[in-house]
Amino acid sequence: MEKAYINLIYLISSILFIVGLKLLSHPKTAVRGNFTGAFGMFLAVVGVFFEYGTINQSDIIIIGAAILVGTTIGTFIALKVEMTGMPQLVALLNGLGGLASFLVGGNSLMEILQPGHDTKQLADFQFTISTAATGIIGAVTLTGSLIAFGKLQGLISEKAVRYFGDQIVKVLFLIGALYLGYLNVTEPTKIEWYWYIVLVASVLGVLLVIPIGGADMPVVIALLNSYSGLAASATGFVLGNNVLIISGSLVGASGILLTQIMCKAMNRSLPNVLFGGIGAATSSADSGDIYAGKTKSTSAEEVAMLLDMAQRVVIVPGYGMAVAQAQHAVRELYNQLTDKGIEVEFAIHPVAGRMPGHMNVLLAEADIPYDKMKEMDEINPTFNTVDVVIINGANDVVNPLAKTDPGSPIAGMPILDVDKAKTIIVIKRSLSPGFAGVPNPLFIQENCLMYFQDGKKATQEIVTALKDT
Amino acid sequence: MEQFVSYLTIFLIAVFVGIEVINRIPPLLHTPLMSGSNAISGITIIGAILTLHTTNHWIIQVLGFLAIVAATVNVIGGFVVTHRMLGMFKKKD
Numbered sequence: 426m427e428k429a430y431i432n433l434i435y436l437i438s439s440i441l442f443i444v445g446l447k448l449l450s451h452p453k454t455a456v457r458g459n460f461t462g463a464f465g466m467f468l469a470v471v472g473v474f475f476e477y478g479t480i481n482q483s484d485i486i487i488i489g490a491a492i493l494v495g496t497t498i499g500t501f502i503a504l505k506v507e508m509t510g511m512p513q514l515v516a517l518l519n520g521l522g523g524l525a526s527f528l529v530g531g532n533s534l535m536e537i538l539q540p541g542h543d544t545k546q547l548a549d550f551q552f553t554i555s556t557a558a559t560g561i562i563g564a565v566t567l568t569g570s571l572i573a574f575g576k577l578q579g580l581i582s583e584k585a586v587r588y589f590g591d592q593i594v595k596v597l598f599l600i601g602a603l604y605l606g607y608l609n610v611t612e613p614t615k616i617e618w619y620w621y622i623v624l625v626a627s628v629l630g631v632l633l634v635i636p637i638g639g640a641d642m643p644v645v646i647a648l649l650n651s652y653s654g655l656a657a658s659a660t661g662f663v664l665g666n667n668v669l670i671i672s673g674s675l676v677g678a679s680g681i682l683l684t685q686i687m688c689k690a691m692n693r694s695l696p697n698v699l700f701g702g703i704g705a706a707t708s709s710a711d712s713g714d715i716y717a718g719k720t721k722s723t724s725a726e727e728v729a730m731l732l733d734m735a736q737r738v739v740i741v742p743g744y745g746m747a748v749a750q751a752q753h754a755v756r757e758l759y760n761q762l763t764d765k766g767i768e769v770e771f772a773i774h775p776v777a778g779r780m781p782g783h784m785n786v787l788l789a790e791a792d793i794p795y796d797k798m799k800e801m802d803e804i805n806p807t808f809n810t811v812d813v814v815i816i817n818g819a820n821d822v823v824n825p826l827a828k829t830d831p832g833s834p835i836a837g838m839p840i841l842d843v844d845k846a847k848t849i850i851v852i853k854r855s856l857s858p859g860f861a862g863v864p865n866p867l868f869i870q871e872n873c874l875m876y877f878q879d880g881k882k883a884t885q886e887i888v889t890a891l892k893d894t
Numbered sequence: 895m896e897q898f899v900s901y902l903t904i905f906l907i908a909v910f911v912g913i914e915v916i917n918r919i920p921p922l923l924h925t926p927l928m929s930g931s932n933a934i935s936g937i938t939i940i941g942a943i944l945t946l947h948t949t950n951h952w953i954i955q956v957l958g959f960l961a962i963v964a965a966t967v968n969v970i971g972g973f974v975v976t977h978r979m980l981g982m983f984k985k986k987d
Binding site: 458466470473487494499519521524657666669686795 | 897923930964979981
């Protein structure tokens with residue numbers, strides 16, 4: 426087929442990707458959007474076979490087998506994964522995108538170096554520079570994502586792993602990768618340089634993510650998402666293919682945008698997340714002294730009585746709820762309260778959970794209607810009309826210190842204004858501080874009751890107690 | 895160079911289009927957006943298939959095979975899991 430027609434196919438699939446993403450902006454059209462994107466991908470693959478031209482049998486076998494293996498693995502993990510495990514899966518898939526990209530970069534270079542091939546491309550800076558870029562971005566994406574996966578899965582410490590001079594080591598590896606990239610451009614006939622780039626960038630990916638703590642994961646996942654797009658885009662520059670450039674940059678843009686939203690939700694800059702700040706071994710003052718004797722603890726029965734008299738209840742889910750897998754118990758509580766004619770809503774902080782929007786997915790999994798999930802800006806002005814707010818496993822996102830103490834690590838972070846509610850119930854296993862390592866003065870507030878229990882058990886006990894009232 | 899600038903133009907325009915489109919997506923759908931856009935980044939599968947073209951060197955074939963597998967997992971896994979998630983966001987009355 427003529428090249429122009431093939432490019433037309435690619436153009437249509439690019440447009441389908443854009444339309445698909447656009448349709449993802451509303452729950453009603455989102456399913457269609459996803460299908461649109463998938464169809465765009467299908468069309469692009471059809472296009473590539475036309476571009477391939479005559480295809481010999483051994484290639485058909487390799488390509489077909491690879492697609493079959495990939496489809497089987499992809500379908501299996503996508504159907505198996507628990508909704509709480511979603512961030513891990515996304516991290517893993519990002520990493521695979523990075524892997525595919527740097528392999529494509531290496532292959533393109535090796536192909537030209539084969540005897541009998543036209544080597545004039547090697548003099549083309551666009552080709553050599555973008556190959557080096559593919560190697561660096563792809564490898565950083567792969568190993569960075571694997572580390573993020575390990576942290577989320579609990580295989581590696583979720584804590585920020587810092588050591589003396591870590592920033593300098595990172596910079597050295599970055600310079601090393603860039604220098605090797607330069608060698609790749611000046612001596613493209615030496616394929617070793619390319620694989621050294623991949624090697625050094627792989628270490629760099631590990632070094633970049635390992636010092637980032639668990640609560641910063643929403644930022645890291647969003648950023649890696651962006652990288653995987655940029656890696657795909659870079660392969661587009663290598664191969665001179667528009668559909669790769671366009672789709673890669675769409676993903677890159679989406680990742681960067683989400684990264685920005687997450688950073689804003691924590692009132693932190695991206696460099697601050699990447700190179701330290703909170704999470705970096707903030708030794709907290711002994712919080713025991715602050716709370717000493719001033720917190721009031723409560724029981725399921727008391728909470729049930731308070732709820733029974735309430736008209737408007739707001740539940741604040743946090744990562745503690747996700748860890749306890751309490752979303753189904755929370756749904757039961759929601760059912761029971763709405764049956765009694767009580768208005769129940771969910772207040773969701775943008776960085777609650779382990780990736781952007783993670784909490785919404787968990788609640789949706791438990792069949793909680795999405796119109797009951799309220800964003801921070803929407804629900805904050807209404808907290809003074811709330812009778813009971815139940816905080817389930819959230820801590821830093823409701824800490825008033827963010828507003829009152831400019832010296833606090835969370836200073837300036839937008840929080841849920843739960844302190845304005847009539848009664849505050851905090852479900853938490855202990856008084857241990859959250860990720861930011863700062864005590865929460867909310868807990869000693871006059872109208873705050875502490876319910877020391879696992880998020881799931883506590884909710885179940887409240888449900889049982891409510892039945893008895 | 896001329897070619898490069900035109901690719902760069904396409905890249906930058908797509909970035910702006912992406913930002914415009916994605917900016918309107920509510921936080922409710924941020925996770926499906928991520929997994930969906932993630933699937934799109936598996937477009938590298940096109941590149942992976944193309945690099946197998948006109949070569950019979952075994953290293954290239956092995957790496958190409960791996961690249962296609964990785965990209966396909968990315969694509970299929972991404973779209974399937976997004977579909978699963980979106981199924982949960984159906985309106986309940």
